[in-house]
Amino acid sequence: MRIVVDWDRCTGMGMCESLAPDVFEVDDDGSLIVHSEEVPEGQEGEVREAVASCPTEALSLEGE
Ligand code: SF4
Known part of the structure:
Protein backbone atom coordinates (compact mmCIF):
# COMPACT_ATOMS: atom_id res chain seq x y z
CA MET A 1 0.00 0.00 0.00
CA HIS A 35 9.74 9.23 5.05
CA SER A 36 8.32 6.15 3.44
CA GLU A 37 6.00 6.09 0.44
CA GLU A 38 5.22 2.48 1.13
CA VAL A 39 3.25 2.06 4.34
CA PRO A 40 5.68 0.36 6.74
CA GLU A 41 4.67 -2.95 8.23
CA GLY A 42 2.82 -2.53 11.51
CA GLN A 43 2.03 1.14 10.84
CA GLU A 44 -1.08 0.66 8.77
CA GLY A 45 -3.44 1.77 11.53
CA GLU A 46 -1.56 4.99 12.24
CA VAL A 47 -1.21 5.82 8.57
CA ARG A 48 -4.90 5.20 7.89
CA GLU A 49 -5.79 7.47 10.77
CA ALA A 50 -3.44 10.16 9.48
CA VAL A 51 -4.93 9.92 5.99
CA ALA A 52 -8.47 10.18 7.37
CA SER A 53 -7.58 13.09 9.63
CA CYS A 54 -5.87 15.36 7.15
CA PRO A 55 -8.00 18.53 7.23
CA THR A 56 -7.43 19.30 3.56
CA GLU A 57 -7.80 15.70 2.33
CA ALA A 58 -4.33 15.85 0.84
CA LEU A 59 -3.54 12.22 1.63
CA SER A 60 -4.80 9.05 0.05
CA LEU A 61 -3.78 5.41 -0.15
CA GLU A 62 -3.18 3.49 -3.33
CA GLY A 63 -3.20 -0.24 -3.81
CA GLU A 64 -5.47 -1.18 -0.94
S1 SF4 B 1 -2.29 19.18 5.23
FE1 SF4 B 1 -0.37 18.15 4.78
S2 SF4 B 1 0.79 18.21 6.71
FE2 SF4 B 1 -1.38 18.65 7.19
S3 SF4 B 1 -2.25 16.69 7.75
FE3 SF4 B 1 -2.60 17.01 5.55
S4 SF4 B 1 -0.89 16.04 4.52
FE4 SF4 B 1 -0.34 16.30 6.67
Whole structure:
Protein backbone atom coordinates (compact mmCIF):
# COMPACT_ATOMS: atom_id res chain seq x y z
CA MET A 1 0.00 0.00 0.00
CA ARG A 2 1.37 3.36 -1.06
CA ILE A 3 0.84 6.86 0.31
CA VAL A 4 -0.14 9.48 -2.24
CA VAL A 5 0.11 13.19 -1.43
CA ASP A 6 -1.77 15.88 -3.30
CA TRP A 7 0.87 18.54 -2.82
CA ASP A 8 -1.44 21.33 -3.97
CA ARG A 9 -3.74 20.58 -1.05
CA CYS A 10 -1.21 20.05 1.72
CA THR A 11 -0.93 23.11 3.91
CA GLY A 12 1.66 21.69 6.29
CA MET A 13 -0.66 21.58 9.26
CA GLY A 14 1.06 18.54 10.69
CA MET A 15 -1.97 16.53 11.74
CA CYS A 16 -0.50 13.56 9.90
CA GLU A 17 2.80 13.96 11.75
CA SER A 18 1.13 13.85 15.13
CA LEU A 19 -0.69 10.62 14.24
CA ALA A 20 2.06 8.78 12.37
CA PRO A 21 5.36 10.48 13.23
CA ASP A 22 7.54 7.69 11.79
CA VAL A 23 6.09 8.26 8.35
CA PHE A 24 5.23 11.97 8.17
CA GLU A 25 7.27 14.97 9.22
CA VAL A 26 6.58 18.65 8.75
CA ASP A 27 9.79 20.65 8.74
CA ASP A 28 10.30 24.12 10.17
CA ASP A 29 9.11 25.91 7.04
CA GLY A 30 5.89 23.87 6.91
CA SER A 31 6.92 21.43 4.18
CA LEU A 32 5.73 17.89 4.49
CA ILE A 33 8.32 15.13 4.25
CA VAL A 34 7.08 11.58 3.69
CA HIS A 35 9.74 9.23 5.05
CA SER A 36 8.32 6.15 3.44
CA GLU A 37 6.00 6.09 0.44
CA GLU A 38 5.22 2.48 1.13
CA VAL A 39 3.25 2.06 4.34
CA PRO A 40 5.68 0.36 6.74
CA GLU A 41 4.67 -2.95 8.23
CA GLY A 42 2.82 -2.53 11.51
CA GLN A 43 2.03 1.14 10.84
CA GLU A 44 -1.08 0.66 8.77
CA GLY A 45 -3.44 1.77 11.53
CA GLU A 46 -1.56 4.99 12.24
CA VAL A 47 -1.21 5.82 8.57
CA ARG A 48 -4.90 5.20 7.89
CA GLU A 49 -5.79 7.47 10.77
CA ALA A 50 -3.44 10.16 9.48
CA VAL A 51 -4.93 9.92 5.99
CA ALA A 52 -8.47 10.18 7.37
CA SER A 53 -7.58 13.09 9.63
CA CYS A 54 -5.87 15.36 7.15
CA PRO A 55 -8.00 18.53 7.23
CA THR A 56 -7.43 19.30 3.56
CA GLU A 57 -7.80 15.70 2.33
CA ALA A 58 -4.33 15.85 0.84
CA LEU A 59 -3.54 12.22 1.63
CA SER A 60 -4.80 9.05 0.05
CA LEU A 61 -3.78 5.41 -0.15
CA GLU A 62 -3.18 3.49 -3.33
CA GLY A 63 -3.20 -0.24 -3.81
CA GLU A 64 -5.47 -1.18 -0.94
S1 SF4 B 1 -2.25 16.69 7.75
FE1 SF4 B 1 -2.60 17.01 5.55
S2 SF4 B 1 -2.29 19.18 5.23
FE2 SF4 B 1 -1.38 18.65 7.19
S3 SF4 B 1 0.79 18.21 6.71
FE3 SF4 B 1 -0.34 16.30 6.67
S4 SF4 B 1 -0.89 16.04 4.52
FE4 SF4 B 1 -0.37 18.15 4.78
